[in-house]
Structures are given as structure tokens and as C-alpha cells.
Amino acid sequence: MKINQICLSVDDLPKKWYNITSDLPEPLPPPKEPETGPSRTEFLGRTMIHECLGLESSTDSWIPIPEEIRELYIQAGRPRPLYRARRLEKQLGLKKVRLYYKREDLSPTGSHKVNTALAQAYFAAKEGNTTLATETGAGQWGSALAYAARLMDLECIIFWVRTVYDWKTDRRTFMKLLDATVYASPSKETKIGRKILAENPNNPGSLGIAVSEGLEYASQHEGVVYSLGSVLNHVLIHQSIIGLETIEQFKLVDDNPDLIIGCLGGGSNFGGIALPFAGEVLQGKRECEFLAAQSEAAPNLVKGEYRYDFGDVAEQTPLLKMYTLGHRTELEPIKADGLRYHAAAPFISALRHHNMVRAVAYPADERAVFEAAKMFFQTEGWLAAPESSYAVKASIEEARKAEKAGVEKVICMNISGHGFLDIEAYREKLGIE
Amino acid sequence: MKINQICLSVDDLPKKWYNITSDLPEPLPPPKEPETGPSRTEFLGRTMIHECLGLESSTDSWIPIPEEIRELYIQAGRPRPLYRARRLEKQLGLKKVRLYYKREDLSPTGSHKVNTALAQAYFAAKEGNTTLATETGAGQWGSALAYAARLMDLECIIFWVRTVYDWKTDRRTFMKLLDATVYASPSKETKIGRKILAENPNNPGSLGIAVSEGLEYASQHEGVVYSLGSVLNHVLIHQSIIGLETIEQFKLVDDNPDLIIGCLGGGSNFGGIALPFAGEVLQGKRECEFLAAQSEAAPNLVKGEYRYDFGDVAEQTPLLKMYTLGHRTELEPIKADGLRYHAAAPFISALRHHNMVRAVAYPADERAVFEAAKMFFQTEGWLAAPESSYAVKASIEEARKAEKAGVEKVICMNISGHGFLDIEAYREKLGIE
Numbered sequence: 101m102k103i104n105q106i107c108l109s110v111d112d113l114p115k116k117w118y119n120i121t122s123d124l125p126e127p128l129p130p131p132k133e134p135e136t137g138p139s140r141t142e143f144l145g146r147t148m149i150h151e152c153l154g155l156e157s158s159t160d161s162w163i164p165i166p167e168e169i170r171e172l173y174i175q176a177g178r179p180r181p182l183y184r185a186r187r188l189e190k191q192l193g194l195k196k197v198r199l200y201y202k203r204e205d206l207s208p209t210g211s212h213k214v215n216t217a218l219a220q221a222y223f224a225a226k227e228g229n230t231t232l233a234t235e236t237g238a239g240q241w242g243s244a245l246a247y248a249a250r251l252m253d254l255e256c257i258i259f260w261v262r263t264v265y266d267w268k269t270d271r272r273t274f275m276k277l278l279d280a281t282v283y284a285s286p287s288k289e290t291k292i293g294r295k296i297l298a299e300n301p302n303n304p305g306s307l308g309i310a311v312s313e314g315l316e317y318a319s320q321h322e323g324v325v326y327s328l329g330s331v332l333n334h335v336l337i338h339q340s341i342i343g344l345e346t347i348e349q350f351k352l353v354d355d356n357p358d359l360i361i362g363c364l365g366g367g368s369n370f371g372g373i374a375l376p377f378a379g380e381v382l383q384g385k386r387e388c389e390f391l392a393a394q395s396e397a398a399p400n401l402v403k404g405e406y407r408y409d410f411g412d413v414a415e416q417t418p419l420l421k422m423y424t425l426g427h428r429t430e431l432e433p434i435k436a437d438g439l440r441y442h443a444a445a446p447f448i449s450a451l452r453h454h455n456m457v458r459a460v461a462y463p464a465d466e467r468a469v470f471e472a473a474k475m476f477f478q479t480e481g482w483l484a485a486p487e488s489s490y491a492v493k494a495s496i497e498e499a500r501k502a503e504k505a506g507v508e509k510v511i512c513m514n515i516s517g518h519g520f521l522d523i524e525a526y527r528e529k530l531g532i533e
Numbered sequence: 534m535k536i537n538q539i540c541l542s543v544d545d546l547p548k549k550w551y552n553i554t555s556d557l558p559e560p561l562p563p564p565k566e567p568e569t570g571p572s573r574t575e576f577l578g579r580t581m582i583h584e585c586l587g588l589e590s591s592t593d594s595w596i597p598i599p600e601e602i603r604e605l606y607i608q609a610g611r612p613r614p615l616y617r618a619r620r621l622e623k624q625l626g627l628k629k630v631r632l633y634y635k636r637e638d639l640s641p642t643g644s645h646k647v648n649t650a651l652a653q654a655y656f657a658a659k660e661g662n663t664t665l666a667t668e669t670g671a672g673q674w675g676s677a678l679a680y681a682a683r684l685m686d687l688e689c690i691i692f693w694v695r696t697v698y699d700w701k702t703d704r705r706t707f708m709k710l711l712d713a714t715v716y717a718s719p720s721k722e723t724k725i726g727r728k729i730l731a732e733n734p735n736n737p738g739s740l741g742i743a744v745s746e747g748l749e750y751a752s753q754h755e756g757v758v759y760s761l762g763s764v765l766n767h768v769l770i771h772q773s774i775i776g777l778e779t780i781e782q783f784k785l786v787d788d789n790p791d792l793i794i795g796c797l798g799g800g801s802n803f804g805g806i807a808l809p810f811a812g813e814v815l816q817g818k819r820e821c822e823f824l825a826a827q828s829e830a831a832p833n834l835v836k837g838e839y840r841y842d843f844g845d846v847a848e849q850t851p852l853l854k855m856y857t858l859g860h861r862t863e864l865e866p867i868k869a870d871g872l873r874y875h876a877a878a879p880f881i882s883a884l885r886h887h888n889m890v891r892a893v894a895y896p897a898d899e900r901a902v903f904e905a906a907k908m909f910f911q912t913e914g915w916l917a918a919p920e921s922s923y924a925v926k927a928s929i930e931e932a933r934k935a936e937k938a939g940v941e942k943v944i945c946m947n948i949s950g951h952g953f954l955d956i957e958a959y960r961e962k963l964g965i966e
Contacts, residue, residue: 107543
């Protein structure tokens with residue numbers, strides 16, 4: 101009998117997160133203050149969760165996961181299965197290549213974002229805060245934080261880019277069902293929002309504006325902290341739960357990946373699955389390659405420069421050393437909105453700089469990635485999120501390449517989310533009636 | 534540490550389905566031919582899957598599950614977890630009552646329907662057929678059969694009630710992504726469809742018409758068999774996988790349910806979780822009660838008569854002894870469309886007749902059931918399908934009643950599907966902006 105689902109028991113849920121900092125070939129370039137304006141570090145120190153800020157500069161390799169967070173992870177369905185993609189292998193006629201995928205799509209909110217949202221909500225509550233504030237673009241992060249806040253009995257304030265807020269009615273309802281307060285951004289709730297609306301009441305909003313509103317809101321209200329869902333070190337450390345589980349799952353089937361593939365916008369799901377494996381590569385314990393699947397709309401690892409840049413359009417973060425397209429670059433709209441970010445997380449950028457991460461970018465018309473996701477759906481039976489489709493596309497291409505070259509290869513991809521709330525994108529991109 | 538997720542390993546997936554026939558207090562009243570018209574049994578014998586028809590009259594208590602179907606079940610994510618609803622218990626202030634729920638919402642198509650769809654597709658292919666034909670109303674059954682057909686490399690022809698076809702664009706895309714051919718019914722593909730359209734080109738369709746079209750299509754085309762998703766004995770036997778897993782999961786936590794609750798339209802998810810427990814009750818091995826949660830729009834167990842009736846509006850099935858509201862009764866539209874059926878499955882009706890199944894019906898405005906589902910979402914974190922919301926509502930009511938009476942009680946409900954494709958219903962019923 102061919103069993104394609106590889107499960108860990110709840111007792112095997114990892115007890116520690118992994119932090120790659122000390123294993124990097126050279127020290128991670130520290131955040132820097134920009135030459136003008138107020139101290140960004142001091143500002144973030146006042147508006148963010150202390151435990152998370154502490155992780156930003158931690159050199160501990162292993163961070164204990166508090167028991168309460170492990171309980172929340174289990175409540176949210178962790179550990180998540182790893183699948184052997186035998187049906188997809190058959191469709192592709194693979195003899196030398198084995199394919200696997202990790203099931204982050206089983207998340208209650210539809211993506212891997214809950215892994216850090218739950219941790220942040222727990223620490224925010226523990227530090228005596230009553231409210232989480234954040235921004236969201238595509239809506240995956242807003243959904244995850246709304247969920248985590250509700251489970252920890254916290255309020256949640258979400259500033260959501262107005263153009264997306266207006267048309268993603270189902271995601272909006274999803275957040276509101278969890279009692280989140282959701283504002284179309286720019287909003288009248290902040291000074292900067294009111295200023296922008298005074299200039300143009302029809303301003304469509306942007307992620308930069310939404311970040312600014314969230315930060316201002318957090319800094320001006322007692323008990324409110326600001327929460328970020330990608331890029332920063334603490335986020336990728338929380339997400340390491342994905343890769344740590346995957347390592348244990350490969351042991352169960354006595355196999356080893358030669359290539360880990362994830363889609364990459366800011367880098368949180370990619371880092372989540374890749375960093376624990378990369379750590380073992382750096383320690384000389386295994387050989388493994390890493391491939392980031394991107395959009396030509398935001399090819400930060402493919403075409404970006406490795407330099408200090410802001411994390412946000414509004415220049416409210418410290419400068420971080422990242423592969424970046426420039427924080428003010430306008431990025432073309434795509435359905436995989438979660439991949440539209442100008443820079444890659446410092447951890448990932450450092451690995452890229454040491455030639456440990458390859459990257460590929462697919463055309464912004466997205467037809468090819470949705471075709472790949474359709475093949476995945478038809479063979480494996482799971483509808484992937486638009487973002488995850490990029491990882492599927494890259495995995496199929498790499499598998500075909502290795503097969504053609506007659507090379508034995510084990511490829512593992514991360515299915516970062518499900519596509520139940522993105523079926524319209526499939527319809528449009530594949531021209532289905 | 535409080536672990537709320539109770540998992541079986543894939544090795545523990547049941548190897549046999551359970552058939553309650555021989556354990557019933559008296560023999561199941563057999564299907565009957567109506568007094569007029571052609572033989573329905575002979576007609577179904579020509580249009581349905583032989584293996585499934587064989588199960589209809591089987592008296593074997595245990596039906597081996599072919600290894601290939603067990604592989605498909607595992608591919609589809611079985612075994613599914615059972616959860617202890619500790620967070621909901623806390624919200625309700627329960628001290629004496631323990632709540633559990635089974636996670637059929639983790640299905641690839643969003644409902645428990647895949648359990649029988651995969652079995653039927655497997656047997657249809659084994660018997661040399663190339664194509665599955667069916668009808669669908671809400672779309673859950675059509676989605677599940679499209680999925681199963683795709684995994685078994687079969688064609689799938691779906692006749693979908695036109696009014697629903699027109700507005701459920703995401704479900705339609707979902708089926709088409711799986712290469713199903715989906716016709717709005719009445720269609721031009723069948724004689725009966727053309728006749729109805731000639732009389733009125735704008736006929737909105739009905740489940741009865743769609744059944745007639747599917748059956749005609751199957752009877753007129755080589756290699757096409759007709760597939761049904763509820764009511765019949767073979768469907769409930771396939772669904773017994775739900776309850777069989779649940780029995781094993783309760784053993785793992787050394788607990789025992791006093792009351793099993795499921796929503797009920799035709800009875801397939803209710804039967805799936807309840808029948809294996811009911812069998813043990815009939816064998817004197819355990820004590821357990823059963824409660825079906827219905828809508829006042831289709832309260833077949835609450836207000837129906839136990840008598841012979843057709844399974845469909847078009848009178849193409851044999852007569853079955855069921856609690857029925859009458860096969861031509863017009864049922865009020867509700868969001869939980871899967872509960873809109875005039876009669877309860879023969880197995881369930883027989884148990885009801887022997888006072889083993891209680892039933893409750895909630896108002897057709899559905900406000901109360903969506904409020905219950907919202908509480909479930911906010912505490913447990915999972916968005917239930919509209920149909921499953923009825924089981925949640927009934928479980929909350931029963932828990933409160935037992936708690937008030939100071940009675941220790943263990944309640945287990947079935948979450949038959951997820952609500953990601955039904956968020957509009959939540960928005961409308963709860964008045965969310």
C-alpha cells in the first residue's frame with residue numbers, strides 16, 4: 101500500500117524554534133538608523149512586542165516555544181502533514197525524481213501566517229497589552245492576526261489597503277466574524293490618514309500608508325502594539341516550525357530533500373521551510389539546495405541589489421540589509437498579492453549573498469503558474485493559494501529538468517496556503533467560464 | 534499541557550466499512566416498485582454502479598475497504614482529527630459537560646461527500662465505466678464527485694440546478710478546474726431537458742429535473758453510470774468511516790460519548806458518524822443517544838410520516854420506507870441547502886422508528902444557527918459550513934441543558950464541512966458589513 105501522507109503525532113510537535121543567526125557564514129549586518137529623521141529603533145521599541153524585538157538580535161540557536169503557544173499550534177492543526185506527491189510524479193512521468201509537499205494550506209485562516217500570529221498574540225497579551233494593530237494588503241496576514249487575537253482574547257485593529265478592502269468582501273467578513281475592527285486605509289482614525297484623505301478623499305491607499313496608520317495608531321494608544329507578518333527575523337524564527345516538522349517527517353520515510361522550494365515575497369514561508377534545513381547545511385550535517393519562486397512583478401532576489409533599504413514605503417522602519425528593488429518602486433498588480441514586496445528578509449538575503457539560495461521569477465501574467473497549480477489540483481487534489489502556485493510551478497520545472505538530465509533528486513515544496521478564497525483568480529487567469 | 538487534537542495514525546485507518554443492516558431491531562423494509570410505470574429497480578440496475586447496488590441489500594456487517602480506496606482516503610487527508618472543544622466549553626462555562634467535534638471540514642472539496650465519491654469512482658472504474666453522471670443542488674456533491682472522478686481518471690458530467698449554477702460561480706469554477714462537464718439544468722443534453730426548455734426557456738430548474746437528466750444521460754450513453762451522494766444504504770455504509778475513526782479516537786482519550794449530534798438533510802453525514810455507534814448500542818456494547826439537527830424548511834424526522842415514498846421528485850427511484858414530508862413538497866430556500874431534502878435515509882428512518890434518534894428543527898431564518906457557528910469560529914477557530922452550523926447549534930443547546938441539570942455528559946458533533954465557500958451566507962445572515 102502506497103501511503104502518501106506523512107504525519108507526526110502531536111507529541112512530536114517541535115518544542116523549540118530555530119534561529120539561524122549564529123550559523124550564518126558571517127554576522128548578519130545589523131539594522132541601521134537612516135541619516136535623517138527620528139530614531140526608528142526607538143520608535144519601534146515603543147510600538148512593538150518586546151519579546152519579538154528581543155528575538156531580532158538574539159544569537160541563541162534554539163528558542164523554547166512556550167507551552168501555551170504549542171497548545172495554540174495544536175489547536176490550529178499542527179503538526180501539519182508532509183505529502184509524497186506520487187500522483188503528480190506519475191503525471192510528469194518521473195522515474196528519478198521524488199516530489200514532496202508540506203501542507204500549510206490546512207491552516208484555519210488559509211495560510212502559514214498563523215504560525216507567527218499566534219506567537220505574537222501570546223507575547224502581546226503576556227506583556228499586558230490589550231490590542232494588536234497591523235496593516236494588511238492581500239488580507240492573509242490580517243486574517244491570521246484577527247484569528248490569533250480572538251484566540252488570545254485581544255482586540256485587533258487592521259488597516260487594510262482600501263482598493264483591496266473594497267473588493268475582497270469574503271476576507272473582510274472573515275476578519276469581522278472574528279471581531280476584528282477593519283478600517284479601509286487611508287482612514288479617519290489617524291492623523292496621517294486624515295491628512296491624506298483631506299488631499300484626496302478617493303485615495304486608493306497603499307501598503308505604505310497602511311503601515312504608517314498602524315504604527316501611528318499603536319504609538320498613540322495605550323495597550324496597543326504593532327504586529328508585522330513577514331521579513332523580520334522574529335517572524336522567520338516563528339515560521340521555522342514548518343521546516344523543523346518537515347525534517348522530522350523526512351526521517352520517518354528515511355528520505356532527504358536535495359532541493360527545497362518555496363514562493364517568496366518578503367520571505368516568511370520560504371524562510372519557514374528553508375532555514376532549519378539551511379542551518380544543517382551550514383553545520384555540515386546535510387547537503388541541500390534552496391530555490392525561491394518569485395513573480396517578475398517583484399523579483400527582489402533575481403534583480404534586486406544587496407544593500408540597506410527601508411522595509412516600508414513610509415520609511416518608518418530602520419534600514420535593513422536586503423536584496424531590494426527599492427522601497428519606493430511601484431510593483432505591478434498580480435493575483436499572488438502576497439509576493440508583491442520590494443525586498444527579501446535579511447536572513448534570506450544573507451543566504452542569497454552566500455550563494456545558498458537560487459531564485460527564479462515567473463511572468464506577471466501568471467498564466468503559467470496557475471496552469472501548474474491546476475495540474476497540482478487535478479493530480480494531488482488540493483487547491484493551492486495563488487502564491488503557493490509559484491512554488492508548484494518551480495517544482496515541476498526543476499523535476500522535469502532533473503529527470504531529463506537523468507539525475508536522481510528529491511524536491512520538497514511548501515504549499516503555503518489554500519485557494520478557496522481565491523477561486524476568482526483561477527477563473528480569470530485560466531479563462532474558465 | 535492540554536492537547537485538544539486527537540489524531541489516528543494513517544496505519545489506524547479502518548480497513549472495513551460498517552453496515553448496520555443486520556444489527557437493526559427488525560429487518561429493514563425493502564425497496565418497493567410503485568403501482569404504475571416501468572420497473573425502477575430494473576432501471577437503476579442498468580444505470581448505477583453494480584458494487585453499490587449490491588451493498589443496498591447486503592446483510593454483511595463488515596465490508597472490506599479495497600486497498601486502493603484506503604490509499605485514496607489517505608490522499609484525501611484521512612484519518613481526520615477529532616477535537617476536544619475545550620475553548621468552546623470554557624466560553625459556555627461548562628463544568629459537567631465535555632464537547633468533542635469531528636473534522637470532516639478538512640476534506641479537499643470542503644465536505645464529507647468525498648468519502649462516498651471516492652468509493653463510487655473507484656468501483657465505477659473497476660466495472661469498466663468511463664464516466665460518472667450526477668445531479669447537484671448546493672454543489673457540495675458535484676464538487677466531491679468531480680474530485681473523485683479526476684483522481685480515478687474518469688469523466689464527470691454534472692447536471693446542476695440552473696438557479697444555483699448561475700450564482701455559485703466559485704463552486705462552478707472549482708468543478709471545472711477538475712475537468713468536470715457542468716450543465717445548467719434543464720439542459721439541451723437530454724430529451725427531458727429539451728422538452729422542459731421548449732415549454733419554458735427560462736425554467737429555473739429543480740433537483741428533481743436534474744436527477745431525471747442525469748439518469749436519462751446515464752441510461753442513454755455507453756460507459757456512463759449514475760452516482761448518488763446521499764440517502765441510499767451504500768452511501769451511508771461508505772460514510773461509516775467517519776464514526777469508525779471516531780470510536781477509535783475516543784478510545785485514545787479514554788472517554789465515551791453519551792450523545793452524537795449531526796445535521797441531517799438526507800442523512801449521509803449524520804449516518805456516517807452515528808451508525809457505527811448505534812450498531813454498538815444495538816449490540817449492547819455501549820449506551821449512547823443520537824440527535825439530528827434539521828431546518829424547519831425540511832424537518833423530515835420532526836414532522837414527516839414513516840411511509841413508502843419516492844427518493845426524487847421525478848419518481849424515478851423505487852419506493853423507500855422513510856420519514857418523509859412527501860416527495861413533491863416544496864421546500865423553502867435556506868443557506869444550508871444541503872439540508873433541504875424531503876426524506877431521511879432508510880437506515881436513519883428505521884432507527885428513528887425505534888426511538889433511537891431524536892430530532893430538532895431550527896427556524897428557517899437561520900440566524901440562530903449562524904450565531905452558534907460564529908461562537909464556534911471565535912472559540913475553536915474553524916469556520917463551519919452552513920449545514921454543520923446546525924450541529925453546532927444543537928450541541929451548544931444540549932450542553933447548556935445538561936449543565937443546568939447538573940448532569941455529566943459527553944457530546945460529540947460532526948463538522949461535516951467548511952465554510953470558506955459560504956462566507957456570503959454568514960455575511961447575509963449575521964448582517965455583517
